[in-house]
Amino acid sequence: MSRPDDTTDFGYEQVPWSQKARRVGAVFSSVAKNYDLMNDLMSLGVHRLWKRFAIDLAAVRPGERVLDLAGGTGDLASAFARACGDDGVTVLADINAEMLREGRARLLDRGVARVPLVQANAEDLPFESAFDCVTIAFGLRNVTDKAAALRSMRRALRQGGRLLVLEFSHPADPALKRLYDTYSFGVLPVLGRLVANDEAAYRYLAESIRKHPDQEALRRMMAEAGFERCQYYNLTGGIVAVHRGWRL
Numbered sequence: 001m002s003r004p005d006d007t008t009d010f011g012y013e014q015v016p017w018s019q020k021a022r023r024v025g026a027v028f029s030s031v032a033k034n035y036d037l038m039n040d041l042m043s044l045g046v047h048r049l050w051k052r053f054a055i056d057l058a059a060v061r062p063g064e065r066v067l068d069l070a071g072g073t074g075d076l077a078s079a080f081a082r083a084c085g086d087d088g089v090t091v092l093a094d095i096n097a098e099m100l101r102e103g104r105a106r107l108l109d110r111g112v113a114r115v116p117l118v119q120a121n122a123e124d125l126p127f128e129s130a131f132d133c134v135t136i137a138f139g140l141r142n143v144t145d146k147a148a149a150l151r152s153m154r155r156a157l158r159q160g161g162r163l164l165v166l167e168f169s170h171p172a173d174p175a176l177k178r179l180y181d182t183y184s185f186g187v188l189p190v191l192g193r194l195v196a197n198d199e200a201a202y203r204y205l206a207e208s209i210r211k212h213p214d215q216e217a218l219r220r221m222m223a224e225a226g227f228e229r230c231q232y233y234n235l236t237g238g239i240v241a242v243h244r245g246w247r248l
């Protein structure tokens with residue numbers, strides 16, 4: 001959706017609505033090659049546990065059709081492809097061609113070959129009642145129009161299907177929040193400079209997390225988009241949360 005007169009956040013910066021997708025695209029094109037290494041360094045490997053939790057909660061069964069949206073390097077898609085088996089299908093979608101290329105290489109390295117790739121914007125998915133399960137991991141906060149994306153994901157689900165959103169969120173404990181802020185704004189950008197030669201991209205990461213709706217706000221947004229039985233699970237004290245809702 002184009003809203004030429006409005007601005008929106010790109011981290012702590014306000015940018016024209018129409019420019020956010022391009023700016024986010026530049027961030028992920030820049031970090032695509034180092035993306036996995038940086039994820040491991042930044043989270044000390046804990047992102048694998050967060051993803052494992054989301055994969056278990058998705059509980060994909062043989063024969064199901066799954067869409068892993070903003071799937072980037074394919075961590076969730078490879079697990080879903082195994083779980084849905086030969087009778088099901090897992091589609092990996094992302095707006096960014098470089099991330100999809102990395103994803104395809106990573107899937108092949110893991111011996112997963114049957115995952116169709118689709119370049120698509122979460123706000124306007126080319127799917128209608130097509131999937132039993134849609135997931136978006138660490139992707140929603142990068143989307144310009146999150147409400148449109150949630151509606152589009154709901155449309156992509158068949159009746160009875162579920163959406164899982166794994167995303168950075170807001171720790172409730174003040175001491176943990178202070179520690180996390182120090183780490184995010186003190187350590188992360190330095191790691192970004194040293195490892196990926198891109199301090200700005202990792203500053204954007206820290207800022208975009210702060211701008212993302214908190215647990216309750218995202219739950220409300222999901223309900224407003226038409227999802228039912230919406231609930232969330234806090235991980236690592238709320239640094240990350242998994243939201244789940246159903247199209248009923």
Ligand code: SAM
Nearest residue numbers: 028070071072095096099121122137138139142
């Ligand atoms: N899901 C992967 C993971 O957890 O490792 C990748 C997450 S990465 C932090 C965020 C991804 O969201 C990037 O691959 C980016 O290209 C994608 N993305 C950003 N905006 C998007 C949009 N509007 N529609 C679809 N994907 C988008």
